[in-house]
Amino acid sequence: MSNRAPAILVLEDGRVFRGEAYGSVGETFGEAVFNTGMTGYQETLTDPSYYGQVVCQTAPQIGNTGWNDEDDESRRIWVSGYVVRDPSRITSSWRAKRGLEDELAAQGVVGICGVDTRALTRHLRESGAMRVGVSSRSTDATELLAKVRNSPQMAGANHVAAVSCAEPYTYVADGETKYTVAALDLGIKRNTPRRLAARGITTTVYPAAANAEDVLSGNPDAVFLSNGPGDPATADHQVELTRELLRRRVPVFGICFGNQILGRALGLGTYKLKYGHRGINQPVLDRLTGKVEVTAHNHGFALAAPESGEYFETEFGRVRVSHLCLNDDVVEGLTCLDVPAYSVQYHPEAAGGPHDADYLFDRLTALIDAEGAKTDA
Known part of the structure; x- marks a missing residue:
């Protein structure tokens, strides 16, 4: 008994x-x-x-x-x-x-x-x-x-401050530092700087309230927008920060909540899913490669798909809806074609698996290299 x-x-x-x-x-x-x-x-x-x-x-x-x-x-x-x-x-x-x-x-x-x-x-x-x-x-x-x-609703909730770090901290690259990244902590998971470190990236993590001057103070090669809780419609500060990064052509990579922030910075809206995507078995089409990935998800909100379909115009140039959920057609990723920025709604750093999308961190180093080549030219 x-x-x-x-x-x-x-x-x-x-x-x-x-x-x-x-x-x-x-x-x-x-x-x-x-x-x-x-x-x-x-x-x-x-x-x-x-x-x-x-x-x-x-x-x-x-x-x-x-x-x-x-x-x-x-x-x-x-x-x-x-x-x-x-x-x-x-x-x-x-x-x-x-x-x-x-x-x-x-x-x-x-x-x-x-x-x-x-x-x-x-x-x-x-x-x-x-x-x-x-x-x-x-x-x-x-x-x-x-x-x-009588308890609070999730819609309209701003939870980022509750989970973000209080002070910046640094996660050093494995071996030689080849690149530096500034990460905005909206609820970052430890495996993200680990996956970056494996590629020679030293990451400095900043509180969610950091401004552009804070984030760019160390002259990073790129900025990472992390996952996090709550309603992305409340993240106006982070959206404006991202718009400033895009204006300065700083390479940006966002995941989950960070995907929604980049989408909002590009003019898309967000909405609450009926019951969300949470698990490690969501099929996502990567339109850039034609491959279907099994991915890890944890989100209750999503980006509203642009009315024009796969491609849409923004003040920062053309953007492609680069990833799509094959279960319900939810926008799963964005790739900017005229500024160095991209994002995915799922978790390429998923420690509990699967690891199909780990290559997205390689895409970040390639983006940094490509932007550096343009600057040098």
Whole structure:
């Protein structure tokens, strides 16, 4: 017989799921979303892009590989809550230092287990991502529902400041430094500067509130716009910064939230997806190569496709919608044809896999070289 406290999950439309406490006992609120990855839960939990969200794992058993000290993507767990069906009773990885539930409890993450996550996921797919509450403090569904409906919406939320670094820091290249990159921390994951370092790039990471003078103070070869949480429609400061970089012809590479910022700087709008893309199995067409990549995603907002189709005109010249999601035709990437900038909506740095898109970091060094050749000429 389980000695876990009873727990309850209540969605804002009134749907109720009952289970047992998992991790920390308490009460939490956020946006209910689901992640379809079969592996990489540690990377998911420590991804700052999940700030403000209660994550439901669709894989039926979670926790098999425990928790280690190497795979964290940031300084802490960021999810507001965690929902699993069957928590693993044992940890079976030689790399594990402790159990997943031990880490959740240590960091105060309120979770629920014993939930029919398949039913919950199907409900979110049909009704859309929505606010949710999880409580092991009280199992009164009516009381929790009232609190859920008074909690903040994700649309219009500006979460970047909550996850960004407070001061700049530098991640040094592996071996000789061939290039330098300034990264804007909107919720950056640790594997991004690692992938850059493997290509001889020393990266200086700046707070999200940095201005153009701050970012360009070290005369970087390029600027990187990171992933991050919240509604991109609130990122006016970062959009204006990006426009200034484009005016100065500074090479720019953005991923996820950074893709949406570049898109907004180029004149595109954004909108909220019904239930978002979160997982490691999304098929994306790279129109530049004709290849289909299996990609890792974590976004609830997307760029509005330009009315003109694949190509569109901006004040910075022509732009191509270079990547497309084959599941639902969502814009998955942009490539500027007249200024040195490009972006993708997915995660080429995904540590939990897949790694089909790792070449996009090589594209950055090629862009730096090409822009340098033009300057020299």
